[in-house]
Amino acid sequence: MSDLYIKQLNVRFSGTPQPALSIPDLMIRSGLQVAVTGASGSGKTTLVNAISGLERCGRGQVFWDGIDIGAYSESKLDRWRAANVGLVMQDFHLYPGLSALDNVLLPAKFYHWRLPAQLKIKGKDLLARLGIENNRTSIDLLSRGEKQRVAIARALLKSPPVIIADEPTASLDADNGMQVIQLLTRLASESKSTLICITHDLRLSKAMRRHILLDAGRPVQDLTAGKLL
Numbered sequence: 001m002s003d004l005y006i007k008q009l010n011v012r013f014s015g016t017p018q019p020a021l022s023i024p025d026l027m028i029r030s031g032l033q034v035a036v037t038g039a040s041g042s043g044k045t046t047l048v049n050a051i052s053g054l055e056r057c058g059r060g061q062v063f064w065d066g067i068d069i070g071a072y073s074e075s076k077l078d079r080w081r082a083a084n085v086g087l088v089m090q091d092f093h094l095y096p097g098l099s100a101l102d103n104v105l106l107p108a109k110f111y112h113w114r115l116p117a118q119l120k121i122k123g124k125d126l127l128a129r130l131g132i133e134n135n136r137t138s139i140d141l142l143s144r145g146e147k148q149r150v151a152i153a154r155a156l157l158k159s160p161p162v163i164i165a166d167e168p169t170a171s172l173d174a175d176n177g178m179q180v181i182q183l184l185t186r187l188a189s190e191s192k193s194t195l196i197c198i199t200h201d202l203r204l205s206k207a208m209r210r211h212i213l214l215d216a217g218r219p220v221q222d223l224t225a226g227k228l229l
């Protein structure tokens with residue numbers, strides 16, 4: 001279960017007259033696969049930061065399964081995110097100097113005194129399915145597209161109930177993009193995870209059940225399987 005409910009959310013950065021994000025009321029049901037689209041600067045990354053609790057700069061509330069994550073302490077929020085959210089950030093946040101596999105496993109290592117063997121196997125399997133042939137290669141030697149896929153493998157490692165991906169196909173060529181779309185949707189379905197993809201990629205948004213369009217921080221269109229909500 002991981003229903004998302006956003007209530008009266010308003011994020012405004014200092015020095016800007018208009019809010020970067022303004023969402024009166026939005027519900028995303030557990031297990032749904034949702035695309036969020038919108039022009040550059042329309043608030044997509046701000047939304048990722050708000051719903052994953054990475055930024056607290058707004059007013060309003062973000063509930064996951066009825067719990068307002070804004071009420072969590074910083075450390076509780078970190079624990080909640082680590083246990084529940086697989087995040088693929090726009091700039092990947094990978095650790096330089098480590099191999100692809102170690103990057104995938106590192107966050108899990110913080111939470112396990114001894115990494116379960118099955119997580120290691122899963123990490124290798126995910127990288128192979130994402131076309132990273134040599135998982136021992138240092139991350140520094142990988143292309144941007146390969147780094148993107150390592151970041152995706154890391155987010156999916158623990159089959160989190162919530163997967164949030166900011167432009168997960170942006171650095172990929174058509175074939176690799178399609179592979180990532182198929183893997184994201186399949187793995188999210190298998191684990192019944194709520195999948196929220198920020199994207200400009202029409203193929204990715206078409207693969208999602210629901211499509212929310214942001215304009216200047218506001219949701220202006222909301223379609224489920226082609227029907228206006």
Ligand SMILES: Nc1ncnc2c1ncn2[C@@H]1O[C@H](COP(=O)(O)OP(=O)(O)O)[C@@H](O)[C@H]1O
Nearest residue numbers: 013014020038039040041042043044045046047
């Ligand atoms: N840390 C910040 N400080 C000031 N303004 C910001 C900050 N982050 C984002 N913004 C502004 O908020 C708006 C939305 O940004 P963002 O969410 O990154 O858009 P998108 O991801 O859709 O391109 C933009 O106008 C951007 O310039």
Ligand SMILES: [Mg+2]
Nearest residue numbers: 044045090166
């Ligand atoms: Mg962005």
